[in-house]
Structures are given as structure tokens and as C-alpha cells.
Amino acid sequence: MNKSVVYLFVSVFFLFASCEYRLGENWVDLGKHPVDSILMGAQFNGFAYHPDEKAYIVENSGVASCELYLLAGFEAERMIVRLGEMEWESEGARCDFMLDVDRIPNGSYELSCEVFARMNDGTVAGQVGAEQYVEKRSWSLKIHARTESDLSLRHRVNEEGRAEISWEVDESLRDRFSHYRIEFTTVDGNTHATYVVQRADFDPCSYVDTHYAGEKGTYKVYLYFKSDADRPCSLGSLDLERAEPQVQVTYGKEDRVCLSWTYPYRSAVDVVYNGGVVAEKVTDGTVEFPLAGQETGVVELRFSPVDNWGYNTVNYTFTLENDPKK
Amino acid sequence: MKKVLFFIALLFLSGRFGQAQSLTVEYNIGHGTYQMSDMKKRLKNQQLPVTNAQVTDLFPGYVTQDTRVGFEWRRHQAGVLFSYxxxxxxxxxxxxxGSCNYELRDKGYKFGIFYRFCLVKEKISIFTFEPYVQLSTGVVLNRVQEANRLxxxxxxxxGYQLETCFSGKNFFVEPAFGIKFGLCRRVALNVSVAYEWDVVKQKHQRQDPGLPSTFNVDWSGYRAQAGLIFYLNLKK
Structure with a gap:
């Protein structure tokens, strides 16, 4: 056969092989932005962060939650909260979980949160659920569960007019003793305020509260042990009602009035009459001021602890008439 | 049916072989359009795990390649063909x-016979000018590769990559009109336009025959081709 014919067939063969239709590409430029961190912050509810311990502290069993705040444009697909060997998983940026301190021994743990997020901007990986924005944060968490008791604390007003609470403690605990923790909680409307005092001396078994000015509240005393694994135990609690002053009113000459009062606790008193302060930091229980022209006026006595003025106040209000003899 | 057609063609060719003036070998390259309605439907109905997929290619017309070997006697020419x-x-x-794509790639291999009748033969200087009509028929062996990739x-x-192969046959008839320009005694330039009609389209089957198939491949469409014809004289 003619050589040219052979060449023709060889050429045809190569043409056949090379002439395949080339497919196009639907390339969508979504503009990937490099992201170092997608997690802007995390908020835990149910327990609080104690800056002095640089850790979250859990004292009681209860429902807790973790809410994550992500960089704009990202959407949390799921998150996993881990505490020690426990693990809770949820969809979205919030995870509720139950902390049962009866099942978790006291001690330090790593609390971590791992979030799986996507940009939700229509990428292929995002649509098939394989977008890989994963970030993990961890914090220190301490379980400080305490054993409560039905014991009552004793209370008295000492010679200096201070509130003094006392308790009983088993002598056998002395060697394991770390400190006492004295908590006083007041309720003002819906607001709970607690101040905490720690005392490292085993003796005496009493505490003089120089901050107390007669407000309604509850004292609780706990004994903490040297070993974190030992649960602190309650030494008792005490509910105090609000102290009421006994006020006497004496009308003087030239429309002046003298107020005198007795109060269980040593206090500094601000006296307010018809909205104006007529005396400040009165400690001797007597004040004299001129009456205003109205028939009646409102007097408010604001009791504060002496030497801790302004720390807390107990307000006692009553209506004062002008001289009833007139 | 196929055997009968083949037998008739063989008788016709062998009967004319003795009268043949030359053996012709030709190669044409051109462009074809394709119907592919079932394939288009299949592509558009394909469910993908992404919502923003778009069709980038919808079985457009593309290059065709065609080789023919035949005999020529007087104003007649007949032979066999192979096209791709x-x-x-x-x-x-x-x-x-990443990417998520669904592809259907169709290949058609045409085997058949053709008959060409020269309407007139004009000589212009040293060149010849021969308009002709032509009828081709035969079988198209189809191969469809389906690929689903994530x-x-x-x-x-x-990700995944699922590839499936389908095969089937069509029977076609292709009337054509063309012109041969004789450049010298042994070589002619060929230009033609045609319409391929796939008369019978077989439903395609996976290579795993247990699975049913619901589409056929329709190569029907216009053809425009140009190429060279080589003549090998059989009589001195």
C-alpha cells in the first residue's frame, strides 16, 4: 500500500485520540479569606469565673450553658463541650448541660469547647456539611462542691455593738483544716448580694462582722480542707431579720425637733428630712434640726456600719408631724 | 436484518469490483450538531448535593472525523465508512x-456503507469539478461515560467518584450533497453537507445488565465536512 495512505491512517488515529470534547468549568470565586480564629468569645452561664483563682468555680449542681460568639459571617454547625471525660454535644452555638457535683469529685478540670462552623456562603464543602472551620478553646474549671447541713449559727451583738456569729467545729478536723469561708447574702428586691470573708485561723470559732449594719440576710459558714478532693462542709447558717431602731421625737422651741434613737448595732447614721440631708455620720444617736413649714415631713435614717460608712445601709423611714401641741 | 443488508452490500460491491476504475481512500474532518434530547433531560434532572450547580456543557456540536474506503467506476462510488x-x-x-460535578461523555463510532453518485463532471483547466449526492447508512456504536464526582x-x-459506562447501538441514514474538486489525477478535495438521521435508537444499558436504563443517544443532526480523497488506479 502506498506510504501516504499509511501516514494518513496513523494521522487519523492520533486525531481521533486528541479530539475529545473539552468540558467547561463552573468556577465560582467566593473569595476565601484566611481566618486565624473564628471564635470571638464564649459565655458560660450557671457558674462564674473567679479572676483570683483564674478558673471557673462550680459549687452546686445545676444546669449550665455555654454560648459561643463567632466571627461575622460564620455559622456554628455544632459544638462539643468537654469537662474531664464528660462530653456534651449540641447543634448551633449554644450547648446546655447538667453539672452534677455529686458525681464529679472536687478538683481542677479542663473545660473545653470545640466548635465546628461554616461560612454558609454556599461553598461546595459547606453545602455537603464538610466545611472545616474547627476551633477549640479551653479553660480551667474547679469543682468546689460543699456539703450542706441543718446546723444553726449562734448570733449576738458584742460589747462594741458589732454582729458576732459563732459556730461549733469538731476538733478532729483541725489537722485537715485550710480555712473558714464566711458568706453573708442580702436580698434587695430581686438582687442577691453576697460578700465573702475567708479566715485561716481554726480558733476562735466566731466571727465579728464589721460590715453588718442590721440588714436582713443570711450568714453561712463553711470549713475548707487542705485537700481539694475533700468537700468543704457547712458549719451552719443563720437568717437575720432587719433590725428596727427605737426612735423618740422631742419637739423644741422655735420649730426645732430632736430625734434620738437606739439601735442594736453600732452605726453611723445619715438623717434625711424631706429629701435633704440634715445630719451626716451621727454615731451618738441624737440629732436636732428645724422643722419645715409643712404639717408633716418624711424622715429617713440611713444606718451604716461605723468605720465602713457607705459599705451598706439600712434605711428606716417614718412620718414626722409638726408640733402636735399647736 | 443487519446480515441481510451486509450481504446485499457485499454482492453489490463484488459485482462492481470488476468494473472499478480506482480504489478511493478519503479522510474528512468537519463539524456536527447533535440532538441528544434524552441526554439533555438526564443531565438537567440530575440531583446534586449542592444547590448552585449550573450546566456548563449541553452536548454542543463538535468535531467529526470520517474515513471512507471505496471503489469508483464511471459516475458511481461506493464503499465502507468509519466515523467518530x-x-x-x-x-x-x-x-x-472543592467541586461537585456530574458529567456525561458520549462517543459514537459509526460503521457503515455509502453510495455516491456524481451528478456532473466538469473540467476547468487542469482541475475537475464533480458535484454529487450521497447516501450513507450503518450502525453507530455508542459509549456513554457517566461520572459523578464530589x-x-x-x-x-x-468525596466520592462514581463512574458508570453505558453502551448501545443506533441505526442511521445520512443523505448528503457534496462537491469533489480534482486537484490532480490522484488527489481530490472533498466538501459535503449532510444530515444524519438516527432512525433506530436503542435504549442504553449499563455494563451491569441487571440495571435498567432510561435514555438513548441521538446523534441526529447536520454535518459539514471537508477532506481529501486519494485515488489508486486499478486499471492501467
Missing amino acids: MNTAGKTGITDYS FVESDPTV
């Missing part, structure tokens, strides 16, 4: 995170 056609369809999306760059284990 291919096209493809694709829907999908690609972005920085690729995620950050996690390749999520």
Missing part, C-alpha cells in the same frame, strides 16, 4: 473548597 463523533454534557460547581479539598474522605 463525540460530545459531552456537564453540570456542577467548583470553588476553592471533591472536598479539606477532607477528601467526604
